[in-house]
Amino acid sequence: IDGLHTLTVPAADAAEGRGWDGVVEAVRQATLSAQTSGRVDEVLVDVNDRVAAGQVLLRLSAVEQQAGVDAARAQLRAAEASANEAELNYRRHADLVQGQYVSRAQFDQARASRDAAVAARDAARAQLANAGQHSAYTTIRTPYAGIVSTREVEPGESVGAGRVLMTLFAPDALRIEVSVPQADAEAIRSNPQARVRFDDGRSVDAVQVTVFPTADAASHAVKVRVQLPALEQAAWPGNTAR
Numbered sequence: 001i002d003g004l005h006t007l008t009v010p011a012a013d014a015a016e017g018r019g020w021d022g023v024v025e026a027v028r029q030a031t032l033s034a035q036t037s038g039r040v041d042e043v044l045v046d047v048n049d050r051v052a053a054g055q056v057l058l059r060l061s062a063v064e065q066q067a068g069v070d071a072a073r074a075q076l077r078a079a080e081a082s083a084n085e086a087e088l089n090y091r092r093h094a095d096l097v098q099g100q101y102v103s104r105a106q107f108d109q110a111r112a113s114r115d116a117a118v119a120a121r122d123a124a125r126a127q128l129a130n131a132g133q134h135s136a137y138t139t140i141r142t143p144y145a146g147i148v149s150t151r152e153v154e155p156g157e158s159v160g161a162g163r164v165l166m167t168l169f170a171p172d173a174l175r176i177e178v179s180v181p182q183a184d185a186e187a188i189r190s191n192p193q194a195r196v197r198f199d200d201g202r203s204v205d206a207v208q209v210t211v212f213p214t215a216d217a218a219s220h221a222v223k224v225r226v227q228l229p230a231l232e233q234a235a236w237p238g239n240t241a242r
Contacts, residue, residue: 017195018180018184019242020178020179020180020224020242021178021240021241021242022176022177022178022226022240022241022242023176023177023238023239023240023241024174024175024176024228024235024236024237024238024239024240024241025174025175025176025177025237025238026169026170026173026174026237027170027173027174027175028144028146028169028170028173029149029167029168029169029170029237030142030143030144030146030167030168030169031164031167032057032140032164032165032166032167032168033161033162033163033164033165034060034137034140034159034160034161034162034163034165035137035161036060036137036138036161037158037159037160037161038060038061038138038158038159039060039061039156039157039158039159040058040059040060040061040153040154040155040156040157040158040159041058041059041060041061041155042058042059042155043057043058043151043153043154043155044056044057044058044059045057045058045148045151045166046148046151047148047149047150047151048147048148049147049148050145050146050147051142051145051146051147051148051168052142052145053142053143053144053145054141054142055141055142056139056140056141057140057141057142057148057165057166058140058153058165058166059138059139059140060137060138060139060140060159061138068131071131072124072127072128072130072131072132073128075124075127075128076121076124076125076127076128078124079117079120079121079123079124080121080124082117082120082121083114083117083118083120083121085117086110086113086114086116086117086118087114087117087118089110089113089114090110090111090113090114092110093106093107093110093111094107094110140165140166142168144170145170146168146169146170146171147168147169147170147171147234148166148167148168149167149168149169149236149237150166150167151165151166152164152165152166153165153166169237171230171231171234172230174227174228174231174234174235174237175225175226175227175228176196176225176226176228176241177223177224177225177226178223178224178226179216179219179221179222179223179224180221180222180223180224181220181221181222182215182220182221182222185211185215185222185224188209188211188224189211192208192209192210192211193205193206193209194206194209194224194226196226196228196241196242197241197242198235198239198241199239199240199241202233204228204229204231205229206226206227206228206229207227207228207229208226208227209224209225209226209227210224210225210227211223211224212224212225
């Protein structure tokens, strides 16, 4: 019949594929905790701030830690003086024992005193390094570039070792994991592509789709990991996506 047009309608599955709900999670997420005790002097960032690698996030008071550094430095100076004196005494005995002006036992005692003084000096150096590390713990820095997701302290608070201070995540390394039936897992393996739709209406193509090699023994479902691309407006870990 003239004037009629033919339109081929694809099946819904062919056009849209299959969909599963998942939760966004960060590949790199850090919980920053206090490694020494002190009072929070200043907090330099807040939730949702983007931070660079190595950037200072907050500072704790370092009065006790600095006192420990000063005491360890003084102990090291004393230990170095004792080690130097013991070394000179050992050398004098080494010269005298050659001419038999001192006994072998006296020489051995001088050598033992020198070795003990050197060991005490090395221990003092280690103590100073340890005290310096505790002082460095009062400055909290970011391990990598990311976004601050939580802030748990305020200036003036006293914190102890182990207290959670902040958490952050890297927005360029996000993923979603979903569980799919075995039959769908095989289809995904043969065509590992996915498109992710967020609750705010955005949709992006996955960078990589990985099908796990084993199934859950109870549900017989197979996990599929969907790697997200870097997003200008990051999706928060914990949000749902399809």
